[in-house]
Amino acid sequence: MNQKIHKTKSLLINEILGVVLCGGESKRMGSDKGLLTLPGTTQTWAQQVAEILFNCNLPLVISINKTQHSSYSPIFPSEHLILDQINVRGPLNGLLSVHQAHPGKDLLLIACDMIQMDQETLNQLIAIYQENPEFDYYVYEQDKFLEPLCAIYTFKALDAIMKRLDTNELTSFALHKVISSSNYKSIPVKDKRAFTNYNTRDLTS
Template sequence: MIGLVLCGGQSERMGSDKGILLADGQTWASLAEEKLKALNLPIQFSVNANQESNYGNLFQKENLIPDDLTLNIGGPLKGVLSAHLSAPAEDLYVLACDLIKMDISLMNRLIDEKKQYPDFDAYVYLNNEFYEPLCGIYTANGLAKIMKLYNKGNLKKHSMHATLDLLNTYKINLSAAEQGYFKNFNSPSELNK
């Protein structure tokens, strides 16, 4: 399994690249990297074409996975499928760089559940019946199913939520106390809340 830090968003509402924003003296991408490293995973970074040079200065270039330009898909799914195409036999543990409050014990629980129930395509948390898709495990088999649908022109929606509906997804309900770990930050005003 590869730990994949999703950094390739456009960060339009934030006004600057979220992955290189600083919290406690570290970039958000580095914070996500540390959390995934705590799970003993090799780490790669999903980036868009405009980010490659900046991230190449922060991380080893061989650990960057630029968006596959042949994929006519937007959003996080483009980064996830680009990583899948670069290592099709590997499961991906996906963590968005803006989930800076994420708890390592929650992340580890997904790995434990996957070991106990290995026959699912994806493993994610549910927050009041809504998927939390940007901290989850996507298996190689599950992503191959999505690529097959895409290649046949049958992947009608490109959201992570729609993708999880197409897979045999293992869901874990979050407690009220755990929901705050999934707070993501999309604009400067949200940073002060």
């Protein structure tokens, strides 16, 4: 995919919005993960993950914090950049900020450092979501651990989170805790490499 996100292909999945989560502080990495480039290319990690969503025929946005706008605006169109707006910590801030901007969309969230994610894994996630509409969340699980940074969050579930937040009933901002206490569809992980989160520049680590 070119440096800018162009209009997506004819959409096969109109109800899902892809979200590349880039708003983390990247403390262990020491610099913004989404702006790191793949070896031998000028493609950033954020662009790599965005391309996977693009190839799923999904419209997509890039979730960033306010300090990142000047760095991401030369790479992605401004209408694709969603700034953190919610007063919560962690990835939930980005997730709810996108929900606030696109309240009727179910969201397929994927972290910008999951650069080994493959098309087959995302296609399976989308297929299970389409075949099992009764759940609020669709999330991969391995070794009894949920993978909330590659998951589908329905707008109804996100509405419920916002209401709990507004009434001070939300006791944990951790995504895996929010999901595990709700009506979710667990999907076994087949390829563990796809769920690697990189915290160093060594892609072999």
